[in-house]
Amino acid sequence: xxxxxxxxxxxxxxTDSRKQRxxxxxxxxxxxxxxxxxxxxxxxxxxxxxxxxDVFGIQEVHIVEERNSRQIDREIAMGAQKWVDVNRxxxxxxxxxDLKSKGYQIVATTxxxxxxxxxxxxxxxxxxxxxxxxxxxxxxxVLKEAxxxxxxxxxxxxxxxxxxxxxxxxxxxVTSKMRLSDLDWRLTEEEIxxxxxxxxxxxxxxxxxxxxxxxxxxxNL
Numbered sequence: 001x002x003x004x005x006x007x008x009x010x011x012x013x014x015t016d017s018r019k020q021r022x023x024x025x026x027x028x029x030x031x032x033x034x035x036x037x038x039x040x041x042x043x044x045x046x047x048x049x050x051x052x053x054d055v056f057g058i059q060e061v062h063i064v065e066e067r068n069s070r071q072i073d074r075e076i077a078m079g080a081q082k083w084v085d086v087n088r089x090x091x092x093x094x095x096x097x098d099l100k101s102k103g104y105q106i107v108a109t110t111x112x113x114x115x116x117x118x119x120x121x122x123x124x125x126x127x128x129x130x131x132x133x134x135x136x137x138x139x140x141x142v143l144k145e146a147x148x149x150x151x152x153x154x155x156x157x158x159x160x161x162x163x164x165x166x167x168x169x170x171x172x173x174v175t176s177k178m179r180l181s182d183l184d185w186r187l188t189e190e191e192i193x194x195x196x197x198x199x200x201x202x203x204x205x206x207x208x209x210x211x212x213x214x215x216x217x218x219x220n221l
Contacts, residue, residue, distance in 0.1 A: 002193045009214050010200045010207075022199055025083070026192050028057045032185040033174055034104065034128045035167060036062035038092055038138060047081075048164035049131065054080035056171040059187065059195070062087045062128070064095050082202050092141045104128040105147040108138050109166060112149035118170060121150055123177045129170055131163040 011019055035053055040046045046063060053061050061084055089095040096106060107121075107129045129150070132138035152161065152169055161169070178185050187195070201207050 002190075002197065004193075005218070006211070006214055007193065007197055007200070010197075010204065010210065013204050013210065014200065018203070022196060025057075026187065026195055028179075029059045029187050029192075029195070030057055030175070030178070030185045031059050031187065031191070032126055032178060032183065033058055033171070034060045034062065034099070035171070036064065036095060036099065036128050036130045037163070038064045038095075038130060038132045038142060039066055040131070040133060040163065045162065045164050049167045050084055050086065051080040052164065052168040052171055054084050056168075056175045058084065058171060058175070059191075060085045060087060062089065062095055062099065064089045064092045066091050083199065092139055096141065096145050099128045100145075106130060106142065106145050107148045107150050108142055108146035109150050109170065110138055110143070111151045112143075115149035115151045117151060117153050118173055119153075121148075121174065123174045124181070124183060127174075129167070131167055 014022075035049060035058060037046050037049055040049075040063075050061050053059075063086060065088060087098075089098070099106065103126050105125050105127050107127045109129055109131055127148070130138055130142050130146070132142070150170070152166060154161075204210060
């Protein structure tokens with residue numbers, strides 16, 4: 001259970017503007033949508049997807065590293081990995097199982113016989129958008145488990161987009177519609193408290209020493 005007194009004590013080490021910024025960002029965060037990348041080879045693509053998640057208020061991203069395992073490119077992510085929860089999986093099957101247990105429909109971002117255009121997508125459903133490898137696309141495991149197939153309409157000679165560009169286009173579209181709706185898309189009060197604590201931990205130097213001091217002296221604080 002969250003120690004609210006500790007949270008309040010730690011927030012005393014933040015500037016007022018920092019606390020206000022946390023509150024503003026958390027008020028726009030959502031888990032109604034999430035994103036998963038499957039064995040993306042180019043490191044900057046995964047990093048750019050994480051950055052887009054932060055920009056459009058997506059709190060969680062899921063990274064499958066069945067074949068390729070690399071550290072997130074901090075320069076391209078621009079610190080977004082600090083504010084977005086990154087969940088890693090060794091297999092796509094474990095990722096799919098976890099997402100389905102949380103109530104997400106699996107959306108394969110790939111042309112398919114039964115696909116739908118982005119403007120037709122039902123944004124009211126809790127969804128995870130899957131993006132595959134740059135050259136091979138999504139695996140058969142994802143395609144078989146997918147509840148929906150989504151494509152971005154294109155009218156030029158080029159028939160595909162970079163996955164980070166695709167992710168940004170899709171997230172901008174669905175989150176815009178979501179925010180204009182009556183959906184209960186925001187984080188719960190408990191999730192907000194957890195993120196406040198998490199972000200404070202990532203923002204304060206000597207966090208462990210400060211917490212130790214709090215517990216040693218909390219009767220006098």
